[in-house]
Structures are given as C-alpha cells and as structure tokens.
Amino acid sequence: MTPLVYFLPNATLAATIIVAVLSLVDFSILRRTWDYSRADFIAVSATVLLTLGLGVEVGVASGVAISVLLHLYKTSRPHVAEVGRVPGTEHFRNVLRHDVETAPTVLTLRIDESLYFVNAGFLEELIFSRLAERKKVKHVVLMFSAVNEVDYSALETLEAINHRLEELGVGLHLSEVKGPVMDRLKRSRIVDGLNGRVFLSQHDAWTTLIAEASE
Numbered sequence: 001m002t003p004l005v006y007f008l009p010n011a012t013l014a015a016t017i018i019v020a021v022l023s024l025v026d027f028s029i030l031r032r033t034w035d036y037s038r039a040d041f042i043a044v045s046a047t048v049l050l051t052l053g054l055g056v057e058v059g060v061a062s063g064v065a066i067s068v069l070l071h072l073y074k075t076s077r078p079h080v081a082e083v084g085r086v087p088g089t090e091h092f093r094n095v096l097r098h099d100v101e102t103a104p105t106v107l108t109l110r111i112d113e114s115l116y117f118v119n120a121g122f123l124e125e126l127i128f129s130r131l132a133e134r135k136k137v138k139h140v141v142l143m144f145s146a147v148n149e150v151d152y153s154a155l156e157t158l159e160a161i162n163h164r165l166e167e168l169g170v171g172l173h174l175s176e177v178k179g180p181v182m183d184r185l186k187r188s189r190i191v192d193g194l195n196g197r198v199f200l201s202q203h204d205a206w207t208t209l210i211a212e213a214s215e
Helices: 009-021 028-036 040-052 057-076 121-134 152-167 179-186 200-215
Strands: 080-085 092-094 108-109 139-143 169-176
Touching: 028 040, 040 057, 080 121, 080 200, 092 108, 092 200, 108 121, 108 200, 121 152, 139 200, 152 169, 169 200
Parallel strands: 108 139, 139 169
Antiparallel strands: 080 092, 080 108
C-alpha cells in the first residue's frame, strides 16, 4: 500500500484521513443533545472536538472529566419546588405549574435531589430567602420524596437550619422520608432534636398543620 500513496502530496493524504474520520462521527447527536440538554451538548461537543484534535485517549478522558464537573454543577443547585395541594385530592404539585391550594402559614418545599456537601448550603439559603418574603410562615415542611441520600455535611446543615428556625419560632418538619434515609437520620441527632415532626405523607403534614393554624 505504501508505494501506491508514496507520491501523493501530504495535503491529499491529510484530507483523505479527515474525510475517513468524519464519516465515522455522527454529528446528528449534537443537534439532538442541543435540543434535549445544554449540559449534555457541551460534554459531547468537547469530547468530539478533543478526540479529533488531540486523540482518542485525551478526548475520552476529557469527556469524562467534563461530565463529572457538569454533574457537580447541576447537583450543586438542585431543583427545589414549592408545592401546594391539588384541590380535592391528596396530591401536591409545583405552585408554578399547577393551580393548587397553599396556606400563608405553611411553606412546603419538595427537594428533587439527594442532599450532600455540594448543595446543602444552597438549600439553607433558599429556605431563608423564602421566609424573608413570607413573614406569616410558621411551619416549613421539607418534602423528601425524591431524596435518596443525605450525607454528613448535609445532615449538619439540616441541624443548623432546624436551630435557626427554632430561634425564629418556625417549625421544621419532614415528610415522605424514604426508609433507608430515615434509618440513617434516626442514628443522628436530627430526628430527636427536630423542633417539628416527621410525617408519613405530605397530605398528613398539610392537614395537621393547617388544622393547628386554624385553632
């Protein structure tokens, strides 16, 4: 094969290699990831460009590193939704997406991510920023239905939140805590030291706290 291409200009050989490599790349994935997730688009684009420019090993390793960094960034600011009750039901949904019932004395926040050292501070800031806007709140309920893990740093943050709320005369309650998460919380001081209660369901929390507020 070498004698056949020996007299070809280097530019021609380079163009042949580039065309061959480009035919192996599915560029349609860039469009699909752009439409679906900007973070995934960044990771895929960087991986493709670095692989073409610096080689497979560098490209793949960089792609993994970028994906990890993007994951840490996303989980550092988890989606936390204020929820209210769908009228006539026991279901609770995002107040920004649905026509739901809320109460001025009860603030319910559904945490859609596990809690750990990266995002615990974000949750604390969010809670107290909401309280600054809602002067009548007497109860804060953290809906744990989507929380699969609470690491020790997040546990300490929850204890700090509990202490600050207690000083403000605001109760901190948990609802819909998963069994494995509850088992770990029981081994700490947070459950016994909680200035509020742990409710089996968000509906139980709602009906109980609303009834107490009306007394």
